[in-house]
Amino acid sequence: MSLADSPAAAGVPARGRPRSEAVERAVIEGVMKLLEDGVPLAELSIERIARTAGVGKATIYRRWSGKEELFVEVVRAAEPPDPELPGTSMRDDLVAMLEQLRQRGVMSRSSVLLHNVFAQMKSSPKVWAAYHASVVGPRRRIQIEVLRRGQENGELRADVDVELVNDLIVGPMLLRSVMRPHADLESDLSEGLSERIVDTLLEGLRPVSSPSA
Template sequence: MPTAGRGGPGRGRPRSEAVERSIIEGVMTLLEEGVPLADISIERVARIAGVGKATIYRRWSGREELFCDVLRTAEPPDPELPGTSMRDDLIVLLESLRKRGLATRSSAILHNVYAQMKSSPKLWKVYHAAVIEPRRRTALDVLRRGQENGEIRADVDVDLVNDLFMGPMLVRAVMRPDAGLEEGLSERIVDTVMEGLGPVKH
């Protein structure tokens, strides 16, 4: 997955996945030790990863872009969509969201990093642009294809409809830690919302 903030092909030396892995693992080690994000400097990461600061800056333009990749590594990967129908694609997207919710509940690192991110406007802005917004665009593309295929009505606002599909899972994953994220929840949400969005039957 391309990393936010990296320079173009002409900048720096060729990428080394082993070096990048050691840098990301260095940040993870600090987080596992309970070091707050605010205290994790590029200098500190360079020391623990055994690289120079310049090596990090060749790959990431700053701390925020590096932290985004650390989160991507800790989270379950984004799924490939089957493309068979809007319903199938939405279920896959919601299932990915459900698994990220489960991972956040079970991972002290993810839970703490998300909490700290939201108190850092600059980091949240970078994460939103690099991770959240592309995921939203993917979901909107799925919904537009569903409109074109007649799976949902052409007159509905896809931006609002996306919130209707994603909202219940986000509420359970983020705002209701006591709520279940059980198997089959993705299908139930998609089918419940689609029942009200289908073409009008005469």
């Protein structure tokens, strides 16, 4: 077959990518199965994961640098997706991000897998550091950027520390999710919780209009 007659030249998509996605899904599901079966994080070797997923170790190493990166992707696959920000205002973007955090808290409580993985991750410094670097850090940077944009648009006082403000906004939801395991996050009473947190804090952080002369 000549080059001109090849599938790529004819505009036919290559088969490699769909097969790759199927392999990645099989590996992630394999890790989830082992964790659901009660295998501790520390005992999950790449060899055992490969055997469970029905792939070779080299296949896993071509996609992930090691267990830490793979585990982070497994957690991300089990969590709710990052929100698509409305972009209409700082307030609306903050509500969207806080709502994702609330949903994540609900899932962490209802999912034995997520609950166990988070508990085990904290005892594994390398995995915890990888999770912070690839998940927590990027999310926080987006939150800070939303607040800085709010300052530029006059939605937030220019004299406040955006790093501190971000902690003040995220803190109450994390408190209810982690430190108060029986706090309401999913009933009708919790609807609008993200809006109430954001609006309560912004009430004292919006620029104060100068009194008219």
